[in-house]
Amino acid sequence: xxxxxxxxxxxxxxxxxxxxxxxxxxxxxxxxxxxxxxxxxxxxxxxxxxxxxxxxxxxxxxxxxxxxxxxxxxxxxxxxxxxxxxxxxxxxxxxxxxxxxxxxxxxxxxxxxxxxxxxxxxxxxxxxxxxxxxxxxxxxxxxxxxxxxxxxxxxxxxxxxxxxxxxxxxxxxxxxxxxxxxxxxxxxxxxxxxxxxxxxxxxxxxxxxxxxxxxxxxxxxxxxxxxxxxxxxxxxxxxxxxxxxxxxxxxxxxxxxxxxxxxxxxxxxxxxxxxxxxxxxxxxxxxxxxxxxxxxxxxxxxxxxxxxxxxxxxxxxxxxxxxxxxxxxxxxxxxxxxxxxxxxxxxxxxxxxxxxxxxxxxxxxxxxxxxxxxxxxxxxxxxxxxxxxxxxxxxxxxxxxx
Amino acid sequence: xxxxxxxxxxxxxxxxxxxxxxxxxxxxxxxxxxxxxxxxxxxxxxxxxxxxxxxxxxxxxxxxxxxxxxxxxxxxxxxxxxxxxxxxxxxxxxxxxxxxxxxxxxxxxxxxxxxxxxxxxxxxxxxxxxxxxxxxxxxxxxxxxxxxxxxxxxxxxxxxxxxxxxxxxxxxxxxxxxxxxxxxxxxxxxxxxxxxxxxxxxxxxxxxxxxxxxxxxxxxxx
Numbered sequence: 001x002x003x004x005x006x007x008x009x010x011x012x013x014x015x016x017x018x019x020x021x022x023x024x025x026x027x028x029x030x031x032x033x034x035x036x037x038x039x040x041x042x043x044x045x046x047x048x049x050x051x052x053x054x055x056x057x058x059x060x061x062x063x064x065x066x067x068x069x070x071x072x073x074x075x076x077x078x079x080x081x082x083x084x085x086x087x088x089x090x091x092x093x094x095x096x097x098x099x100x101x102x103x104x105x106x107x108x109x110x111x112x113x114x115x116x117x118x119x120x121x122x123x124x125x126x127x128x129x130x131x132x133x134x135x136x137x138x139x140x141x142x143x144x145x146x147x148x149x150x151x152x153x154x155x156x157x158x159x160x161x162x163x164x165x166x167x168x169x170x171x172x173x174x175x176x177x178x179x180x181x182x183x184x185x186x187x188x189x190x191x192x193x194x195x196x197x198x199x200x201x202x203x204x205x206x207x208x209x210x211x212x213x214x215x216x217x218x219x220x221x222x223x224x225x226x227x228x229x230x231x232x233x234x235x236x237x238x239x240x241x242x243x244x245x246x247x248x249x250x251x252x253x254x255x256x257x258x259x260x261x262x263x264x265x266x267x268x269x270x271x272x273x274x275x276x277x278x279x280x281x282x283x284x285x286x287x288x289x290x291x292x293x294x295x296x297x298x299x300x301x302x303x304x305x306x307x308x309x310x311x312x313x314x315x316x317x318x319x320x321x322x323x324x325x326x327x328x329x330x331x332x333x334x335x336x337x338x339x340x341x342x343x344x345x346x347x348x349x350x351x352x353x354x355x356x357x358x359x360x361x362x363x364x365x366x367x368x369x370x371x372x373x374x375x376x377x378x379x380x381x382x383x384x385x386x387x388x389x390x391x392x393x394x395x396x397x398x399x400x401x402x
Numbered sequence: 403x404x405x406x407x408x409x410x411x412x413x414x415x416x417x418x419x420x421x422x423x424x425x426x427x428x429x430x431x432x433x434x435x436x437x438x439x440x441x442x443x444x445x446x447x448x449x450x451x452x453x454x455x456x457x458x459x460x461x462x463x464x465x466x467x468x469x470x471x472x473x474x475x476x477x478x479x480x481x482x483x484x485x486x487x488x489x490x491x492x493x494x495x496x497x498x499x500x501x502x503x504x505x506x507x508x509x510x511x512x513x514x515x516x517x518x519x520x521x522x523x524x525x526x527x528x529x530x531x532x533x534x535x536x537x538x539x540x541x542x543x544x545x546x547x548x549x550x551x552x553x554x555x556x557x558x559x560x561x562x563x564x565x566x567x568x569x570x571x572x573x574x575x576x577x578x579x580x581x582x583x584x585x586x587x588x589x590x591x592x593x594x595x596x597x598x599x600x601x602x603x604x605x606x607x608x609x610x611x612x613x614x615x616x617x618x619x620x621x622x623x624x
Contacts, residue, residue, distance in 0.1 A: 304483050398456070
């Protein structure tokens with residue numbers, strides 16, 4: 001094995017220019033794959049954050065309820081009309097991925113702000129929510145508990161401080177970032193349990209708002225299942241559930257979300273093709289190398305080298321070259337990403353678009369995978385020419401045939 | 403020592419099959435020096451390749467020390483070639499990236515595992531016997547064609563084979579070097595008792611042989 005590795009290294013050293021070109025070609029391919037895979041995973045993570053912040057694809061509210069469809073975020077307007085909380089659980093609509101129920105009650109004399117200010121109390125179910133919590137920009141270092149409230153960006157109070165709502169003490173658990181949507185900016189968010197506990201204290205002209213009743217909600221924010229169109233979901237909801245209105249937001253966002261997912265799949269396919277074409281290139285190159293070195297291979301066979309040793313020597317040679325190319329590609333990829341970080345990512349962050357880099361251990365894993373894949377490609381690319389040569393009679397190889 | 407029966411080698415060409423060796427029976431006793439002579443294209447190199455386990459016959463049998471070498475598996479045949487047969491080819495057959503001593507030790511390293519020190523000591527001794535004691539660390543490109551050929555003879559001897567096959571080993575050398583190389587080969591045959599089969603078209607070289615096999619058109623004619 002040591003002898004074969006030594007011969008392989010010496011063979012690489014004989015044709016330095018060719019070996020360097022092979023290493024450079026593999027470096028470019030594995031650099032693209034490493035950078036692409038890292039950026040893809042980072043974009044995927046950023047999408048997970050960014051798109052959840054973009055909120056729901058559509059909203060289901062009671063027929064006759066007011067909605068805000070002009071803003072980027074779909075929000076339910078305070079209303080006395082309500083729906084059953086388990087509406088979607090019962091309906092089981094396949095084109096709907098998630099449905100987050102919300103309760104909204106616009107109240108006055110709550111004790112928040114000045115005496116005559118109205119306040120939107122917004123209840124959400126933490127386990128089902130995907131539109132409120134992604135906006136949390138600061139929070140206490142623990143899970144949300146009953147009695148906790150989250151303030152919209154337009155309200156100020158220190159985290160952990162006490163906030164009296166209708167005389168009941170609540171703890172400021174967190175604060176949302178700026179959404180640009182009035183309801184969110186002025187809202188006070190809390191879990192259903194916390195909001196329902198206020199039902200006895202809220203006094204409106206017609207008694208407590210209907211949304212505060214247990215088992216009732218103001219509406220649902222809906223995220224479409226992957227591949228489902230808003231039209232399909234709207235039809236499915238309306239044909240299954242009665243007495244509701246389906247409000248579709250800016251369909252561009254759904255399109256972008258689904259389009260980006262398809263684009264990432266496309267990039268993945270391109271990376272696979274790139275590695276495959278590199279394997280073919282290595283194979284063609286090693287076919288030429290084997291042809292050039294037939295005499296030596298024949299000689300090695302003549303003096304006792306077994307088929308496995310001939311194949312092993314050629315494969316080790318290829319793996320050393322492509323592995324080195326893979327490692328160089330990772331270094332190049334890191335340099336490219338540093339540039340990317342200082343330009344585009346910096347710009348995105350200045351305009352408030354989050355970019356979440358792949359964490360260190362995962363990036364190391366991707367780098368190692370790129371090097372291993374490059375080596376495997378070398379092995380695969382050289383295997384067939386080496387195997388074919390190893391099967392020839394030594395005399396044919398020595399004479400330059402085969 | 404060597405016994406060939408109905409040995410045949412056919413090549414497929416654009417004009418149809420051609421018999422390079424057409425049913426050869428040959429026996430060479432142990433320790434002998436035999437010369438296979440014939441004109442270019444007579445089939446002598448093809449015959450030697452089949453005898454040496456380098457080219458699979460189309461038909462027939464080759465027994466070396468009683469072993470039917472072409473009935474062995476590929477790995478077993480490789481091992482047999484490695485231990486029992488030494489080759490001296492008609493071209494410079496050293497690996498250019500290895501020093502002379504590495505080239506000589508190579509068959510020993512391919513065939514065995516374990517310490518390399520005794521192997522390298524033997525390689526150095528063999529190179530010394532061939533007058534190359536001062537060139538152990540030289541690369542093939544740094545020595546003359548005659549010195550390279552001597553190194554090839556040393557490599558052929560490293561595993562102490564029973565049979566040395568030399569295919570026109572001096573065809574590209576000047577007359578003086580040719581004599582020196584032949585002297586080395588004959589010394590191996592005489593002093594070590596190693597069977598030597600020489601393929602040549604040089605009748606003068608063949609005259610020294612104990613057995614001369616004249617081949618023409620793929621068959622033995624004398």
